[in-house]
Amino acid sequence: MSVQDIILKLQEFWSLNGCVIASGYDMEVGAGTMTPDTFFRVLGTRPWKVAYWQPSRRPDDGRYGDNPNRVQKHNQFQVILKPIPSDGQSLYLNSLYHLGVDIRIHDIKFDEDNWASPSLGAWGVGWQVMCDGLEITQFTYFQQAGGVELNPNSLEITYGVERLASFLDRKSNIYDLEWGHKTSYRDLRHEEERQFSIYNFEAANIPMLRDTFRMYHDEATRLVENGLYLPAYDYLLKCSHTFNIMDARKAISVAERTTLMTEMRDLAGAIAGLYLKRIQPQAEPGESEKNG
Amino acid sequence: MADFLFELGVEEVPVSEVPRIRDQLAAAFRMELENEHLGMDTMEVAATNRRFMVYVTGLPHQANDRTEVLTGPSKRIAYDAAGNPAIPLLKFLEANGTSQDDVREVETAKGIYMAVERRHKGQKTHRVIEKAIPRILAGLTFRKAMVWNDSRIPFIRPIRNILAVLDGELIAVEFAGVRSSHEIDAHPLLAEDKLEIHSYREYIEKLHKNFVIPGEREREKIILQDAISMAADLETAVEIDADMLQYYIFNNEYPVVFTGEFDRRYLTLPQEIIAEFMRNEKKLHPIHDGSGRMINHFIGVSNVPDEHRNVAGGNEKVIQATFEDASFFWESDRNEAFPALREKLSTLVFHEGLGTFLDKSTRIQTLVADLCRLTGHTAMTEDLKKAAEWCKNDLVTRMVGEFPSLQGIMGGLYLRETGVSESIWRPVYAHYEPRGYTPDPVTHLGGGLLAISDKIDNIAAFLSKGIRTSSSSDPYGIRRDANSVIKVILDLGLDFDLADLIRHACSLLVSDETERNMLVKKVVDLFHIRLDNVMRENLAIRHDVVDAVIANANLEIYRLHLKTLEISEMLGTPAIQPLVILHKRLKNISRSDDELGDVIPEHLHDQEEKVLYDILRQTQPTINRHLELREFRAVAAEILQMKPLIDNFFDNVLVMAKEEDLRRNRIALVRKIDHILMQVADFTRIMESE
Numbered sequence: 001m002s003v004q005d006i007i008l009k010l011q012e013f014w015s016l017n018g019c020v021i022a023s024g025y026d027m028e029v030g031a032g033t034m035t036p037d038t039f040f041r042v043l044g045t046r047p048w049k050v051a052y053w054q055p056s057r058r059p060d061d062g063r064y065g066d067n068p069n070r071v072q073k074h075n076q077f078q079v080i081l082k083p084i085p086s087d088g089q090s091l092y093l094n095s096l097y098h099l100g101v102d103i104r105i106h107d108i109k110f111d112e113d114n115w116a117s118p119s120l121g122a123w124g125v126g127w128q129v130m131c132d133g134l135e136i137t138q139f140t141y142f143q144q145a146g147g148v149e150l151n152p153n154s155l156e157i158t159y160g161v162e163r164l165a166s167f168l169d170r171k172s173n174i175y176d177l178e179w180g181h182k183t184s185y186r187d188l189r190h191e192e193e194r195q196f197s198i199y200n201f202e203a204a205n206i207p208m209l210r211d212t213f214r215m216y217h218d219e220a221t222r223l224v225e226n227g228l229y230l231p232a233y234d235y236l237l238k239c240s241h242t243f244n245i246m247d248a249r250k251a252i253s254v255a256e257r258t259t260l261m262t263e264m265r266d267l268a269g270a271i272a273g274l275y276l277k278r279i280q281p282q283a284e285p286g287e288s289e290k291n292g
Numbered sequence: 293m294a295d296f297l298f299e300l301g302v303e304e305v306p307v308s309e310v311p312r313i314r315d316q317l318a319a320a321f322r323m324e325l326e327n328e329h330l331g332m333d334t335m336e337v338a339a340t341n342r343r344f345m346v347y348v349t350g351l352p353h354q355a356n357d358r359t360e361v362l363t364g365p366s367k368r369i370a371y372d373a374a375g376n377p378a379i380p381l382l383k384f385l386e387a388n389g390t391s392q393d394d395v396r397e398v399e400t401a402k403g404i405y406m407a408v409e410r411r412h413k414g415q416k417t418h419r420v421i422e423k424a425i426p427r428i429l430a431g432l433t434f435r436k437a438m439v440w441n442d443s444r445i446p447f448i449r450p451i452r453n454i455l456a457v458l459d460g461e462l463i464a465v466e467f468a469g470v471r472s473s474h475e476i477d478a479h480p481l482l483a484e485d486k487l488e489i490h491s492y493r494e495y496i497e498k499l500h501k502n503f504v505i506p507g508e509r510e511r512e513k514i515i516l517q518d519a520i521s522m523a524a525d526l527e528t529a530v531e532i533d534a535d536m537l538q539y540y541i542f543n544n545e546y547p548v549v550f551t552g553e554f555d556r557r558y559l560t561l562p563q564e565i566i567a568e569f570m571r572n573e574k575k576l577h578p579i580h581d582g583s584g585r586m587i588n589h590f591i592g593v594s595n596v597p598d599e600h601r602n603v604a605g606g607n608e609k610v611i612q613a614t615f616e617d618a619s620f621f622w623e624s625d626r627n628e629a630f631p632a633l634r635e636k637l638s639t640l641v642f643h644e645g646l647g648t649f650l651d652k653s654t655r656i657q658t659l660v661a662d663l664c665r666l667t668g669h670t671a672m673t674e675d676l677k678k679a680a681e682w683c684k685n686d687l688v689t690r691m692v693g694e695f696p697s698l699q700g701i702m703g704g705l706y707l708r709e710t711g712v713s714e715s716i717w718r719p720v721y722a723h724y725e726p727r728g729y730t731p732d733p734v735t736h737l738g739g740g741l742l743a744i745s746d747k748i749d750n751i752a753a754f755l756s757k758g759i760r761t762s763s764s765s766d767p768y769g770i771r772r773d774a775n776s777v778i779k780v781i782l783d784l785g786l787d788f789d790l791a792d793l794i795r796h797a798c799s800l801l802v803s804d805e806t807e808r809n810m811l812v813k814k815v816v817d818l819f820h821i822r823l824d825n826v827m828r829e830n831l832a833i834r835h836d837v838v839d840a841v842i843a844n845a846n847l848e849i850y851r852l853h854l855k856t857l858e859i860s861e862m863l864g865t866p867a868i869q870p871l872v873i874l875h876k877r878l879k880n881i882s883r884s885d886d887e888l889g890d891v892i893p894e895h896l897h898d899q900e901e902k903v904l905y906d907i908l909r910q911t912q913p914t915i916n917r918h919l920e921l922r923e924f925r926a927v928a929a930e931i932l933q934m935k936p937l938i939d940n941f942f943d944n945v946l947v948m949a950k951e952e953d954l955r956r957n958r959i960a961l962v963r964k965i966d967h968i969l970m971q972v973a974d975f976t977r978i979m980e981s982e
Contacts (some may be wrong), residue, residue, distance in 0.1 A: 104596060
C-alpha cells in the first residue's frame with residue numbers, strides 16, 4: 001500500500017467514525033500535537049473529534065538521506081477523540097484492519113510510553129504501539145495541556161505514516177516506499193532530506209537563530225498582552241522550531257535549555273489561559289482562572 | 293463453603309508494575325477478609341499486563357458471631373476512694389457506648405483491669421466483599437496514575453471490566469465508573485468476543501480456549517522450553533536473564549517464542565551496545581555461542597503464533613535498522629578525540645548552583661584519590677584520577693545523547709578505542725553500577741572506587757541544595773545512590789570510615805563551616821538510615837542485631853556488617869545471654885555519670901577492683917589485636933571470660949561510694965569495659981531469643 005493510500009484510508013476510516021477531517025497546519029511543527037486543532041481543542045469541555053495529516057519536523061533526526069529509517073521531516077496522522085471513548089483500543093485495532101493488517105498474525109503490543117512536552121506544559125499517559133517490533137503509533141491519554149488539567153480528557157492517536165508504510169509495504173528502506181502512482185519517497189523527498197540535514201547540522205546561522213528566537217518570543221509575548229492568542233501561538237511554534245534547530249547543532253547549554261523551555265512553557269500557559277477565557281468566559285470560571 | 297473469583301481487566305499496565313499491583317491486591321483481599329474474621333482455605337493470584345485475578349476457596353457464607361473483650365483502665369484507678377467510678381473508667385465507658393452495668397474485671401499479666409464485652413454479628417461474606425472491592429481498588433498505589441472518564445478516579449490505566457463472583461453469583465460493585473459483570477476480555481488480537489464467566493473452572497477453561505494462558509508459571513514454562521529448543525536448533529544454548537523473562541511472562545498472554553537473524557557485519561559493534569539495543573530498545577534477547585561470543589541471532593516473545601514468520605521478519609528489520617543507527621553514532625562519535633570532549637563539559641550544567649560536569653569530574657578526581665588513600669589502594673591513584681578526569685565525557689557524545697542508559701559504558705568503550713589501559717577505561721565503563729542495592733555482586737575494584745566517589749558527590753551535592761527524599765519519591769536517586777555505595781563497600785570489602793570521605797566531599801561543596809558541618813551530619817544520618825534498611829531488608833539481619841551494631845555511630849560500613857554477621861552467629865550460642873546481662877549491668881552504672889576519666893591505679897582500693905583492673909590491663913593488647921584483625925566475636929569472648937571477676941566486683945564493691953575519688957575511679961573502670969564491648973556492639977539492645 002502506498003503512502004498516499006494509507007493517508008486516504010485513515011481519513012476514510014476516521015471520517016466514518018465521526019471525525020472532522022482537517023488539514024495539517026501550514027507551519028513547522030515538531031508533532032501533530034502542536035497543531036492548533038489539538039493544542040486548543042483539547043482544552044475546555046466541548047467535545048471534539050478530528051483527524052488530520054501533519055508533516056512534522058525534527059531537525060535532530062536528519063541523516064542526510066543516508067539512513068534507511070530516519071528523516072528530519074516525517075508524516076504523522078493525528079486523531080483526537082474527546083471525550084475518551086470506552087473502546088479506544090478496539091477502534092484503533094479496527095483502523096489497522098481497515099488498512100489491511102490482519103491483527104491475528106502480527107504481534108501488536110501496547111508498550112508503556114508516557115508522553116510529555118515540557119515546552120507546551122502538556123503530558124499524557126499511554127503507549128507506543130509496536131507491530132512486530134516496529135513502533136507504528138503513539139496512543140496517549142492526555143492529562144494536561146498548556147499547564148491546565150484536562151476535563152474531559154482526550155485520546156490522541158498518532159500514526160507514524162512512514163512506519164506504517166514500511167510495515168505494510170515490507171520495505172526496509174524508507175526511500176524505497178511508493179508515495180503513489182509509481183512516484184517513490186526518494187523522488188519526492190530525498191533531496192529535501194539531504195539539504196535540510198546540511199542546513200540543520202552545518203549551515204544554520206546560530207547567532208541569527210538566537211536573535212530570531214528572541215524576536216519571536218517577544219512578539220508572542222506582545223500578542224498575548226493584546227489577547228491575540230492565535231497569532232501568539234504561531235510565534236510560539238516558530239520559537240519551538242528555532243529552538244530545535246539550535247538544539248540539533250548542540251548550540252544550547254543545559255542551563256540555557258532550562259531557561260528557554262520555561263519561557264516557552266509560560267507562553268503556552270498564557271495562550272491556553274486566553275483561549276479558555278474566550279470560549280467559556282463565565283461557564284467555568286474555575287478552569288479559566290487556573291491560568292492567565 | 294464458598295469460593296470467590298475476582299478479575300480486574302485493564303488496558304495494558306506497564307510490565308514493571310504488574311507484580312506490585314498483583315501483590316497489593318492479594319494482600320488487600322487477605323486483610324479485608326481477616327478483618328471480618330472470614331477464614332479461607334487457599335488464595336491464588338495471577339496476573340498479566342491486562343488482567344489481575346484473585347481466587348479464594350473455602351470461605352464461609354457468613355462469619356461466626358463473636359465476642360470481643362475491650363480492656364479499659366486498671367482496677368486500681370477505675371474507682372475513687374468512695375468506690376464510685378473515677379474519670380478513667382467513665383471515659384472508657386463513654387467511648388464504648390456502654391454503661392457501668394456491663395463492666396467486669398479481667399485478670400491480665402499486669403494485674404486486674406476493667407473490661408466490657410462487645411458482641412459482633414458475623415457479617416455475610418457477600419456483603420463483606422461487596423464493601424471491600426471499591427476500597428481495595430481505591431487503595432492501590434501506582435508510580436504514575438491517570439484519569440480518563442467522568443469518575444475522575446485516578447488509576448494506572450483505564451479499567452475494562454470487574455468480575456466478582458461468589459459461588460457463581462455476581463457481586464454488584466462499581467468502581468471508577470465501571471460496574472461489575474460476568475463479562476471479561478479474552479486475548480485482544482486472537483479472540484473475537486468477550487467471555488462470560490460464572491465459575492473458576494469456566495474462567496480457566498474459557499481463557500485457555502481463547503488464547504490466554506492465565507498461570508504465570510505456565511507461561512514461564514512455555515517460554516523457557518521454547519527458547520531452549522530454538523537455541524538447540526542453532527546449536528547453542530540460551531539462558532534468558534531474569535529481568536527479560538519477567539518482562540516476557542507479564543507482557544504476553546499467549547507467549548510464542550521466535551528467533552531472528554541480523555547481518556553479521558553489525559557484530560563488529562561492541563557487544564555491550566548490541567545487547568543494550570536488543571534488550572532495552574527492542575525487548576529481544578541476544579544469543580551467545582559456546583565460547584560466550586554473541587552470534588547474529590536473537591530470540592523474542594510474541595503474543596500471537598508466528599507460523600508465517602511475520603513477527604520474526606518484522607523484528608529482524610527493526611533490529612537491523614536500530615544497529616544502523618547505533619553504527620552511525622559509534623562512527624561519528626569516534627571521529628572526535630574522546631579525552632578532548634572534557635572541554636565541552638564546561639557548558640553542561642550538572643545542577644542549578646552546583647556547577648558544570650567539568651566541576652563535577654574535578655571533584656570526583658579529588659575524592660577518588662582520597663578514597664584510594666583511605667582504603668589503602670594507593671597504587672591505583674594515578675589511573676583512577678585519569679579515569680575520573682574523563683568519566684563524564686561521554687555525556688556529550690551522540691550515542692549517550694540518544695541513549696542515556698549507555699552513559700558510562702560508552703565512555704569506557706570510547707576510551708578503550710583510544711588505546712588507554714584497562715585500568716583506566718574499565719572504571720569509567722563500570723562507574724554507574726550498581727544502581728541501588730542490586731543482586732549482582734560488584735567485582736571491579738577500580739569501577740567500585742570511582743562509583744563511590746561519583747555517588748558520594750551526587751548525594752552531598754543534592755542534599756546541599758535542600759533536595760529531599762520521601763518514602764514515595766526519590767527523584768534525584770539519592771537513596772538509590774546511597775544503597776549503591778553500601779553495596780560496593782560490602783562487595784569489595786573496603787575497610788574504611790565512610791564519614792571521612794563524606795567530610796571531604798562536603799568540603800568541596802560548602803565553604804562555610806557551620807553549614808558544612810550540618811551537611812556532613814545530613815549525609816551521615818542518611819547513610820545510617822540506609823545501612824539500617826539494607827541490613828534488615830537486603831541482608832535479612834535481625835533488627836535488634838542491626839540496632840546493637842549501628843548504635844555505635846561511625847560509618848565503618850564493612851566492619852559494621854562483619855559485626856552483625858558475627859553477632860548473628862552468636863545468637864544461637866549460650867554466650868549471648870550472659871553478655872547481654874553483663875552489658876546491661878555495665879550500662880546501668882556507667883550511665884549514671886557523664887564525666888569520663890581514666891582509671892587512676894593509686895585510687896584502686898578493694899581487692900576485687902584491683903584484680904579486675906589488672907586483668908583488663910593484661911588483656912588489652914589481645915583485645916586490640918582482635919579488633920585490628922576484625923575478630924569481633926573474640927573481643928566479646930575476652931570480656932565474657934572476665935565475667936566472674938566483673939560479677940565479683942559488682943557484688944562486693946560499692947561503685948557508688950561516698951568518697952568521690954573512689955566512686956569516679958570505679959565508674960571509669962566500668963566505663964572501660966563498656967567501651968570495649970561498644971567497639972563490638974551495644975549488647976543491651978539484643979532481645980531475648982525471638
